[in-house]
Amino acid sequence: MRLITRCSVQNTHGVQARAIEEGGLPATGVAHEPPLLGRAQRNFFMAALWAPLLITLAYSSYGLWLGEFSTFDSSETHWEYLLYFGLPGLLLFALWVSRTAKRRNEQQALRMVWLAPLKFIPFYAVPWMLYGVCSLVAGPFDSAFMAYGWVLLVPYLLIAGYFCAGVTVALYRIFF
Numbered sequence: 001m002r003l004i005t006r007c008s009v010q011n012t013h014g015v016q017a018r019a020i021e022e023g024g025l026p027a028t029g030v031a032h033e034p035p036l037l038g039r040a041q042r043n044f045f046m047a048a049l050w051a052p053l054l055i056t057l058a059y060s061s062y063g064l065w066l067g068e069f070s071t072f073d074s075s076e077t078h079w080e081y082l083l084y085f086g087l088p089g090l091l092l093f094a095l096w097v098s099r100t101a102k103r104r105n106e107q108q109a110l111r112m113v114w115l116a117p118l119k120f121i122p123f124y125a126v127p128w129m130l131y132g133v134c135s136l137v138a139g140p141f142d143s144a145f146m147a148y149g150w151v152l153l154v155p156y157l158l159i160a161g162y163f164c165a166g167v168t169v170a171l172y173r174i175f176f
Contacts, residue, residue: 033105034105034106034107035105036103036104036105037101037104037105037106037109040176041106041109041172041176042101042102044171044172044175044176045101045109045112045113045168045172046098046101048113048164048168048171049094049097049098049101050094050098052090052164053087053090053091053094056085056086056087056090057087059085060085060087086123086124086127086157088126088127089120089123089124089125089126089127090120090123090124092123093119093120093123093124096123097112097116097119100112110169110172113165113168113169113172114165114169116161116165117157117158117160117161117162117164117165118158118161120157120161121154121157124150124153124157125150128146128147128149128150129146129147129148129150131146131147132144132145132146132147132148132149133147135147
């Protein structure tokens with residue numbers, strides 16, 4: 001919040017100088033801040049944030065639901081798909097954004113939606129890089145490409161991310 005300074009110096013004509021407003025603030029001295037998101041608006045943004053994680057989790061575990069991987073052979077479980085779909089990064093990103101979204105107003109929330117695909121990239125990259133480095137150290141060497149293979153998927157992440165952001169903003173404008 002900016003402060004208003006008042007000047008009590010008199011000029012040569014004896015007229016007291018008026019209040020000087022810094023940054024165009026109103027004369028009351030209180031900065032006009034947009035209100036924080038309402039409960040319904042915040043719930044909408046939380047649903048838009050967590051829906052991709054739930055949909056991706058459901059899609060990647062579809063084979064488990066059908067019983068395709070009901071044997072004890074762990075080679076059939078394809079744990080690489082968790083990294084491929086970015087579930088660890090998506091979970092950490094959703095937790096981080098959920099924590100920071102509570103103190104946002106409408107303009108900040110919409111800006112947060114448009115910047116989300118770019119901010120998601122580091123969260124997506126870290127599990128891939130960790131898996132690739134661990135493959136170099138202890139695992140099969142042929143999986144080491146995953147340390148840098150995620151870069152090939154960044155354009156697809158951005159396209160899908162901005163599509164989801166556009167749909168989120170459009171639905172927000174329609175309902176709110």
